[in-house]
Amino acid sequence: MKTQELIASSKQALVAAGQQLPIMEAFYTIQGEGRFTGYPAYFIRLGGCDVGCVWCDVKESWEAAKWPVLSIEQIVDEALKFPGRLVVITGGEPLMYDLGPLTKLLKEKGFTTNIETSGAHPFSGDFDWVCFSPKKFKNPHPSIYKHADELKVVVFNKSDFAFAEEHAAQVNPLCELRLQPEWSKVARFTPEIVEYVKNRPNWKVSLQTHKFMDIP
């Protein structure tokens, strides 16, 4: 094997082991959505997603090879530069990777660990809060259902209410249920979501509040 091929394959092995991960961006902001809306949080956005949502608001994340690969130590050292100790791992689809080593290190350093996931890949990692946002474009892996603390379904058309109920029937009974209008359809679907939640109070409304605040 040539030296460059050797380097590439050892890099792939480190990514497969979850010791190194492709990072699209990492930023300190306010969690805009779901249970922790309003909390300051450090977001780690992993590159790579094979789900293909037509309305995805971070399509540039999809191709993993575009993004630099960092060691979990480098990733955590960056996070430690900010005062908050809540981390949100997102993407792309973060469960494409083994998140065991990164979450172990984050917890050793005192972070609370949250994840945003479509659940389309096997569950991994040690998380304090799992936000599961299932997609019609690729079925969830069965391992997600027992881990989900929050089910957050994006409403892009009318059939998404029935899709939301299908998944609500499969999560554990303590899982919090939220409906979030797709950003380009906020005006179209917010009134229907409001009526839905008023009539079925096991559900709650989630809005992408960071977009209203015009922050990352």
Ligand SMILES: C[S@@+](CC[C@H](N)C(=O)[O-])C[C@H]1O[C@@H](n2cnc3c(N)ncnc32)[C@H](O)[C@@H]1O
């Ligand atoms: C960009 S995704 C990344 C994490 C993971 N791939 C997932 O889909 O859960 C983060 C969150 O944003 C939601 N989301 C993505 N695009 C959206 C849009 N256009 N409008 C509303 N929510 C959106 C997703 O459903 C998910 O809950």
Ligand SMILES: Nc1nc2[nH]cc(C(=O)O)c2c(=O)[nH]1
């Ligand atoms: N402020 C802010 N809150 C978020 N909650 C989930 C996000 C995501 O893209 O995963 C996100 C995001 O991109 N920004």
Ligand code: SF4
């Ligand atoms: S699963 Fe998440 S990152 Fe992937 S396309 Fe859908 S919304 Fe975008």
Ligand SMILES: [Mg+2]
């Ligand atoms: Mg986002």
